[in-house]
Amino acid sequence: xxxxxxxxxxxxxxxxxxxxxxxxxxxxxxxxxxxxxxxxxxxxxxxxxxxxxxxxxxxxxxxxxxxxxxxxxxxxxxxxxxxxxxxxxxxxxxxxxxxxxxxxxxxxxxxxxxxxxxxxxxxxxxxxxxxxxxxxxxxxxxxxxxxxxxxxxxxxxxxxxxxxxxxxxxxxxxxxxxxxxxxxxxxxxxxxxxxxxxxxxxxxxxxxxxxxxxxxxxxxxxxxxxxxxxxxxxxxxxxxxxxxxxxxxxxxxxxxxxxxxxxxxxxxxxxxxxxxxxxxxxxxxxxxxxxxxxxxxxxxx
Amino acid sequence: xxxxxxxxxxxxxxxxxxxxxxxxxxxxxxxxxxxxxxxxxxxxxxxxxxxxxxxxxxxxxxxxxxxxxxxxxxxxxxxxxxxxxxxxxxxxxxxxxxxxxxxxxxxxxxxxxxxxxxxxxxxxxxxxxxxxxxxxxxxxxxxxxxxxxxxxxxxxxxxxxxxxxxxxxxxxxxxxxxxxxxxxxxxxxxxxxxxxxxxxxxxxxxxxxxxxxxxxxxxxxxxxxxxxxxxxxxxxxxxxxxxxxxxxxxxxxxxxxxxxxxxxxxxxxxxxxxxxxxxxxxxxxxxxxxxxxxxxxxxxxxxxxxxxxxxxxxxxxxxxxxxxxxxxxxxxxxxxxxxxxxxxxxxxxxxxxxxxxxxxxxxxxxxxxxxxxxxxxxxxxxxxxxxxxxxxxxxxxxxxxxxxxxxxxxxxxxxxxxxxxxxxxxxxxxxxxxxxxxxxxxxxxxxxxxxxxxxxxxxxxxxxxxxxxxxxxxxxxxxxxxxxxxxxxxxxxxxxxxxxxxxxxxxxxxxxxxxxxxxxxxxxxxxxxxxxxxxxxxxxxxxxxxxxxxxxxxxxxxxxxxxxxxxxxxxxxxxxxxxxxxxxxxxxxxxxxxxxxxxxxxxxxxxxxxxxxxxxxxxxxxxxxxxxxxxxxxxxxxxxxxxxxxxxxxxxxxxxxx
Numbered sequence: 001x002x003x004x005x006x007x008x009x010x011x012x013x014x015x016x017x018x019x020x021x022x023x024x025x026x027x028x029x030x031x032x033x034x035x036x037x038x039x040x041x042x043x044x045x046x047x048x049x050x051x052x053x054x055x056x057x058x059x060x061x062x063x064x065x066x067x068x069x070x071x072x073x074x075x076x077x078x079x080x081x082x083x084x085x086x087x088x089x090x091x092x093x094x095x096x097x098x099x100x101x102x103x104x105x106x107x108x109x110x111x112x113x114x115x116x117x118x119x120x121x122x123x124x125x126x127x128x129x130x131x132x133x134x135x136x137x138x139x140x141x142x143x144x145x146x147x148x149x150x151x152x153x154x155x156x157x158x159x160x161x162x163x164x165x166x167x168x169x170x171x172x173x174x175x176x177x178x179x180x181x182x183x184x185x186x187x188x189x190x191x192x193x194x195x196x197x198x199x200x201x202x203x204x205x206x207x208x209x210x211x212x213x214x215x216x217x218x219x220x221x222x223x224x225x226x227x228x229x230x231x232x233x234x235x236x237x238x239x240x241x242x243x244x245x246x247x248x249x250x251x252x253x254x255x256x257x258x259x260x261x262x263x264x265x266x267x268x269x270x271x272x273x274x275x276x277x278x279x280x281x282x283x284x285x286x287x288x289x290x291x292x293x294x295x296x297x298x299x300x301x
Numbered sequence: 302x303x304x305x306x307x308x309x310x311x312x313x314x315x316x317x318x319x320x321x322x323x324x325x326x327x328x329x330x331x332x333x334x335x336x337x338x339x340x341x342x343x344x345x346x347x348x349x350x351x352x353x354x355x356x357x358x359x360x361x362x363x364x365x366x367x368x369x370x371x372x373x374x375x376x377x378x379x380x381x382x383x384x385x386x387x388x389x390x391x392x393x394x395x396x397x398x399x400x401x402x403x404x405x406x407x408x409x410x411x412x413x414x415x416x417x418x419x420x421x422x423x424x425x426x427x428x429x430x431x432x433x434x435x436x437x438x439x440x441x442x443x444x445x446x447x448x449x450x451x452x453x454x455x456x457x458x459x460x461x462x463x464x465x466x467x468x469x470x471x472x473x474x475x476x477x478x479x480x481x482x483x484x485x486x487x488x489x490x491x492x493x494x495x496x497x498x499x500x501x502x503x504x505x506x507x508x509x510x511x512x513x514x515x516x517x518x519x520x521x522x523x524x525x526x527x528x529x530x531x532x533x534x535x536x537x538x539x540x541x542x543x544x545x546x547x548x549x550x551x552x553x554x555x556x557x558x559x560x561x562x563x564x565x566x567x568x569x570x571x572x573x574x575x576x577x578x579x580x581x582x583x584x585x586x587x588x589x590x591x592x593x594x595x596x597x598x599x600x601x602x603x604x605x606x607x608x609x610x611x612x613x614x615x616x617x618x619x620x621x622x623x624x625x626x627x628x629x630x631x632x633x634x635x636x637x638x639x640x641x642x643x644x645x646x647x648x649x650x651x652x653x654x655x656x657x658x659x660x661x662x663x664x665x666x667x668x669x670x671x672x673x674x675x676x677x678x679x680x681x682x683x684x685x686x687x688x689x690x691x692x693x694x695x696x697x698x699x700x701x702x703x704x705x706x707x708x709x710x711x712x713x714x715x716x717x718x719x720x721x722x723x724x725x726x727x728x729x730x731x732x733x734x735x736x737x738x739x740x741x742x743x744x745x746x747x748x749x750x751x752x753x754x755x756x757x758x759x760x761x762x763x764x765x766x767x768x769x770x771x772x773x774x775x776x777x778x779x780x781x782x783x784x785x786x787x788x789x790x791x792x793x794x795x796x797x798x799x800x801x802x803x804x805x806x807x808x809x810x811x812x813x814x815x816x817x818x819x820x821x822x823x824x825x826x827x828x829x830x831x832x833x834x835x836x837x838x839x840x841x842x843x844x845x846x847x848x849x850x851x852x853x854x855x856x857x858x859x860x861x862x863x864x865x866x867x868x869x870x871x872x873x874x875x876x877x878x879x880x881x882x883x884x885x886x887x888x889x890x891x892x893x894x895x896x897x898x899x900x901x902x903x904x905x906x907x908x909x910x911x912x913x914x915x916x917x918x919x920x921x922x923x924x925x926x927x928x929x930x931x932x933x934x935x936x937x938x939x940x941x942x943x944x945x946x947x948x949x950x951x952x953x954x955x956x957x958x959x
Binding site: 212214216217259260261262263264265268294295296297298299301 | 882885886901902903904905906907931932934935936937
């Protein structure tokens with residue numbers, strides 16, 4: 001399985017240049033059955049990454065472009081009157097897909113955002129009092145523009161918490177950008193091979209569950225989380241859901257790194273992606289603060 | 302029903318405890334009843350060992366009723382103490398036979414604490430105490446097994462720890478708890494503890510030499526007086542034709558204290574203290590004319606010592622022994638000590654008359670009689686042939702000529718009285734085993750002896766002991782040390798440590814044990830109110846009366862305070878470091894010294910990598926150690942011996958790198 005994971009990373013690296021870490025983090029998130037939030041400026045490759053992930057993992061894919069006039073029914077689907085049968089039939093919305101790319105999620109109104117986030121949490125939707133199960137696996141990859149851009153409705157903290165990770169791609173290096181421009185024609189994610197199927201994905205997930213999380217690591221996670229709770233330099237502190245997410249993400253990261261046990265470095269690697277948005281920090285300015293935090297909390301031996 | 306994990310072990314342990322108790326009580330309970338108890342023990346062990354079902358309630362109840370009947374029949378209702386003990390043992394064993402669940406076993410362990418403690422009613426020696434302590438530990442371990450899934454070894458370790466922890470408290474209580482007089486007293490066990498009786502029947506004492514039971518120990522404060530030691534216990538002044546008795550007159554007319562008399566008396570012979578083992582009789586032991594200043598001890602006009610009350614524990618008292626007074630006897634006494642009353646043993650009477658004619662005064666008569674025993678080839682034996690009829694003394698003196706102290710004393714006293722010289726038979730103990738180390742004389746039942754005190758004019762009461770001429774070795778030391786009689790003595794003795802004293806090692810062990818037991822008796826069992834007062838005086842000076850309770854209260858309060866503080870003390874992290882962490886710390890310490898560690902907050906792996914970069918000569922080992930550390934610490938892989946040695950080797954290599 002390990003080789004497959006490496007192959008997936010290599011494949012994606014061929015579409016998004018020089019962003020190995022972000023690719024790994026995105027995979028980590030999906031392997032731990034978490035939803036992913038990508039925050040970045042337009043044109044940074046958010047869509048490419050999400051589409052590429054879906055293709056490589058062999059999952060069905062739908063993209064929803066969030067706009068300010070998007071309504072919940074546009075995402076979930078709606079009951080339409082069938083005049084032949086004289087009854088309402090449910091027309092599934094774009095959310096009924098294994099990977100949903102919610103593009104520019106913060107441009108839609110709160111009502112629509114909530115509809116999506118409820119579906120994320122419960123893995124089912126309710127339309128006119130009837131429940132419909134969403135497919136399994138079900139991933140939401142949402143992208144959002146940085147909040148200072150105009151015409152955005154920022155997601156409330158409670159809903160941000162539903163995303164296991166928030167990553168940002170950032171500008172490519174000069175080298176990568178040069179390659180990007182030169183390879184313009186070849187850069188097509190639809191050409192990516194399908195590396196694994198649902199079955200194998202499930203297998204990977206069970207293997208990740210079996211990754212050893214030793215007591216010193218748990219202690220470390222608790223120390224980190226408690227630091228944010230006792231320190232006054234953070235707008236919000238980390239919830240138990242955050243510590244669980246941290247542990248899960250660290251396990252996946254260790255698995256992707258080819259280990260069957262977690263080391264403190266795994267926790268450090270995923271920490272900012274898992275925790276920045278929960279601490280109410282911006283992706284770029286927050287990084288420095290997280291580094292300070294990791295410095296301040298000694299790793300238990 | 303609760304399934305017990307260790308039921309078999311629990312059952313067998315309890316069986317073992319009761320088997321030990323049965324062995325101990327076999328000396329105190331009638332044989333048929335002991336056999337029943339032993340049978341129950343064996344039955345229990347057998348069905349447990351073979352996993353056979355326990356007998357049903359119906360059968361067990363019938364058997365219990367039968368055993369109860371046997372108990373009452375063989376023990377009787379008069380001795381309530383032994384009856385109580387017997388009932389306790391019987392009920393525990395039957396309960397064990399029927400025990401099926403945890404609750405039952407709880408009841409049995411509780412009963413066992415009582416059963417074990419009841420041993421102390423009969424013996425308090427150090428050996429008993431140690432054995433009972435061992436069994437207590439086992440019983441506690443069983444209690445632990447009922448509540449946990451440990452094995453017996455761990456459980457026993459825990460209970461030993463508990464007992465050790467209780468020891469300081471026990472010492473504290475012994476030293477400081479005010480000694481109260483007993484609220485109630487045990488009715489004395491009926492089984493004779495002391496070998497002497499108020500009636501000297503020669504054969505009684507012959508039986509005594511079978512027992513190596515301890516009677517008392519005497520410790521001399523200074524150099525002990527010269528041998529022989531005649532420990533007087535009872536005076537027999539009345540002859541009934543066969544045996545010498547203590548007359549009622551003597552019993553009731555000499556009760557007044559001799560404290561004043563003693564001080565007017567002659568020279569002091571010795572000062573010493575005696576620890577007497579528990580006995581049902583009131584008499585105590587002293588040399589010649591004895592007085593005592595100890596509480597609980599009376600000294601009477603005859604120079605004999607008596608307990609004031611019966612006690613189930615050993616008694617320690619001080620004695621001052623004086624020479625006998627030379628004051629002449631009054632007429633009444635003169636008559637009483639020469640009275641014979643029966644016209645039997647005519648030959649003996651005749652002998653007395655013959656001897657009297659040959660001599661001029663009492664002193665020469667005394668010598669002549671001694672000579673007579675020597676000349677007529679009398680021999681001393683521990684196994685005299687039985688004599689019966691009305692003229693036993695005649696038989697002894699003229700036919701058998703073999704006898705034990707009782708025979709000689711009876712005969713001599715009779716002859717003296719026939720010749721009109723005041724005489725009385727005294728019984729007590731002769732000699733004892735002297736231990737140089739602690740200046741102590743140990744006297745056992747087989748040292749029992751009888752001799753004659755004759756009143757000689759101008760000399761007062763004088764000891765006449767025919768044994769002294771028949772078997773002079775008997776006068777020095779104990780019977781066990783007597784070479785000539787040794788074989789006969791050992792053949793006669795029940796199997797025991799003394800009977801094995803031929804072997805040097807065992808004899809050494811026996812003497813050591815005795816030494817230990819002596820310390821135990823004098824410091825623990827004998828730690829009475831007087832000793833406690835002395836101890837407290839040495840601690841606080843003279844004003845102890847109100848200090849003792851105050852001190853106890855303050856100490857108790859302090860104990861509770863310490864315990865309370867301990868309970869509420871903030872728990873510090875003193876968790877044991879895993880060996881791999883210790884190894885890592887060692888390397889880190891080395892790195893700090895070499896100044897190759899990063900001051901940043903790094904994870905152990907990062908730190909090791911950092912060091913590897915800084916110290917290329919050791920980088921291979923450091924990286925190898927990093928893998929070892931990660932595997933052991935984070936992958937939850939057991940830190941096996943190989944890994945341990947690997948870590949050690951790596952540390953060695955890293956430290957030796959240049």
